[in-house]
Amino acid sequence: MTDSGNPHAHAPGTPTVAVIGDGQLARMMQTAAIELGQSVRLLAGAPDASAAQVAADCVQGDYHELVDLERAVEGADAVTFDHEHVPNRHLRTLLDRGVVVEPRPEALIYAQDKLEQRRRLHELGLPVPPFAAVESIDDAVEFFERVNGAVCLKATRGGYDGHGVWFPEDLEDLKKLVEKLLGDEVPLMAEEKVPFTRELSAMVARNRRGECVAWPVVESVQADGICHEAVAPAPGLPVDIERGTRTLAETIARELDVTGVLAVELFEADGPGGEPRVVVNELAMRPHNTGHWTQDGCVTSQFEQHLRAVLNMPLGSTELAAPHTVMVNTLGADESPEMPLTERVNAVWRRFPHAKIHLYGKSHRPGRKLGHVNVTGSDLRAVRREAQLAAHFLVHAVWADGYREA
Amino acid sequence: MTDSGNPHAHAPGTPTVAVIGDGQLARMMQTAAIELGQSVRLLAGAPDASAAQVAADCVQGDYHELVDLERAVEGADAVTFDHEHVPNRHLRTLLDRGVVVEPRPEALIYAQDKLEQRRRLHELGLPVPPFAAVESIDDAVEFFERVNGAVCLKATRGGYDGHGVWFPEDLEDLKKLVEKLLGDEVPLMAEEKVPFTRELSAMVARNRRGECVAWPVVESVQADGICHEAVAPAPGLPVDIERGTRTLAETIARELDVTGVLAVELFEADGPGGEPRVVVNELAMRPHNTGHWTQDGCVTSQFEQHLRAVLNMPLGSTELAAPHTVMVNTLGADESPEMPLTERVNAVWRRFPHAKIHLYGKSHRPGRKLGHVNVTGSDLRAVRREAQLAAHFLVHAVWADGYREA
Incomplete structure (x- = not known):
């Protein structure tokens, strides 16, 4: 993979932000950066991705790989994201080396893991629907009864735009879903469907x-x-x-x-x-x-x-x-x-x-x-x-x- | 000189505009282009120029050279400018080859040459101050008398941000200025200072x-x-x-x-x-x-x-x-x-x-x-x-x- 860009993309004395991700959110961060006199270094998966097209400094690589993240953040004043999927262990490594990672992995976990999020918000007394971890069919059945069948089943990680969310029609449907998903090693939780x-x-x-x-x-x-x-x-x-x-x-x-x-x-x-x-x-x-x-x-x-x-x-x-x-x-x-x-x-x-x-x-x-x-x-x-x-x-x-x- | 940029900077089916010039105007055209899903190819004189810093597709070259202009406009849907200094003969060559040059050299001449502009606006009956071409000291003296000494002397070409404009204090000052400038082959005009x-x-x-x-x-x-x-x-x-x-x-x-x-x-x-x-x-x-x-x-x-x-x-x-x-x-x-x-x-x-x-x-x-x-x-x-x-x-x-x- 080849990086592209201008070695003079970052004007001296102005902030550089490393943005991990190549979608439209990263694209639109760049327009904001240009007007502010700041600059972005992008870590993009493909040179024709939405944000990569318009990047004056684009590192190509895989955000799962520490070595690619390292290349992207070098010399940047802060590193941020256009999605929540960067492995937290890599972010911790970067933090330990003094890289300014914002938001930090300790916060990001609550955007990455829906069950962790529910637990934390509940602990803080904030309004969340009743929920439970689902590690077995029994867990699911128990929760189904608790909420009178109004169950929303969710993958705790990796969902977006409606992916990873299911509304089982009845108990049988729920059981089948849970069996299949747990078999596929999808980590699950259930919560009450909010009317x-x-x-x-x-x-x-x-x-x-x-x-x-x-x-x-x-x-x-x-x-x-x-x-x-x-x-x-x-x-x-x-x-x-x-x-x-x-x-x-x-x-x-x-x-x-x-x-x-x-x-x-x-x-x-x-x-x-x-x-x-x-x-x-x-x-x-x-x-x-x-x-x-x-x-x-x-x-x-x-x-x-x-x-x-x-x-x-x-x-x-x-x-x-x-x-x-x-x-x-x-x-x-x-x-x-x-x-x-x-x-x-x-x-x-x-x-x-x-x-x-x-x-x-x-x-x-x-x-x-x-x-x-x-x-x-x-x-x-x-x-x-x-x-x-x-x-x-x-x-x-x-x-x-x-x-x-x- | 090296060009920089991403060969995928121009998404298929979206307009590309070639921008000649590398200042802040070209920089800010790029932010507009990004949001519109369009793209810019820049012809920049230096890789660290204001607009070059943020360009995903930057041709480096000299806008006085047809060969550099040709590289910049290749495949673009239109070519435009962040200044008025591109030689008109090159623009006419590009136009003859079917390149969409906007504005066209026939219009640009009135932004490039202040005397041509005054003549044309006067011809159209639009409000301009009294003016005259100054090709000799006699021309200047004659105009000085015509406007009772309220003379503004201008280089007809190449001025910007106050450069190329003089306000002589008296007739002697005017004569000296005109002598020097004509000696330096600066094309001149005079007009009445507007109060x-x-x-x-x-x-x-x-x-x-x-x-x-x-x-x-x-x-x-x-x-x-x-x-x-x-x-x-x-x-x-x-x-x-x-x-x-x-x-x-x-x-x-x-x-x-x-x-x-x-x-x-x-x-x-x-x-x-x-x-x-x-x-x-x-x-x-x-x-x-x-x-x-x-x-x-x-x-x-x-x-x-x-x-x-x-x-x-x-x-x-x-x-x-x-x-x-x-x-x-x-x-x-x-x-x-x-x-x-x-x-x-x-x-x-x-x-x-x-x-x-x-x-x-x-x-x-x-x-x-x-x-x-x-x-x-x-x-x-x-x-x-x-x-x-x-x-x-x-x-x-x-x-x-x-x-x-x-």
């Missing part, structure tokens, strides 16, 4: 010094475990719930010693008396899909904030730049439309000069995150409709509302 | 199809011919003058067949009856320092708009993202302060979490444009003060208002 009314995401950034700032809580619309939309701020969220949810995310960041951006995905559900309450779903310790709206809807984007946080720099304002921002993902259609991508972009811009289109340089695959559209404005209905129509056209080359250009 | 009340900048973008959109007119604060501040929109500008000025910039773009971003720098002066009027000062056919505020204060930044325009894509909304935005340049101090740059950035962010700092990766030189600060908000006085204090601290490591951190 939620909607999903929320609370994001904060925190630096090593302990400074912590929260973005407004957003509503996140998911399908099959994949984020489709984020609506910022979450419409109709009672002020006390919004405040409590921000505080919850700040508490998690502080108690788990998270640095960088933390996304707390939540369920909003009805409490015993019908009042709304929130329950933690997942944690991510990096910029997150539900934070892409901040690029166009907020004074400080999550990508800039992540760099500032991992470099232990002061954090930026999270004030809104517009009353409403809606982000809609462009997820690869079942079939790539005949109309070339550039023509689709042109059609969207002709109709919606306001639409902010972000594309990741990825080739088409059904369901793949290829980009996103942000729309800001003061009329939420109009903003949301525009973002949805634009994202839909970008992947299908069809206006979902039947619109035809004059 | 302006302030400077404005009107920016538009136009694509090959003729679509043209204007940004709000801004006030530009210059010293020694260098832009220090831009205040958007220009405070207290009467609506009819704002409208007329936008129309003037659109007319210039259309009549001169400009593509990409056009900056029209203007003097606001008192008309014969005391009413305000505007007079064209300079033209630039590329993103411009007085448009940096659009990165944080406008739906579409000048860098994104330039790429869209040169690729003949539909143009974006130029609606304001905030009531007021002030951009202040960070110009290298006489001496670089002892406090390292990163510490200065930290101090600014501690005091002003709203300040958007953009840095170009350049080393310190007195007066050099090292970066800029954008501040947005609804209270113009506060916004302006914050932007000025932040920019001042970044270069001097001193708070101009005596502020001390607790």
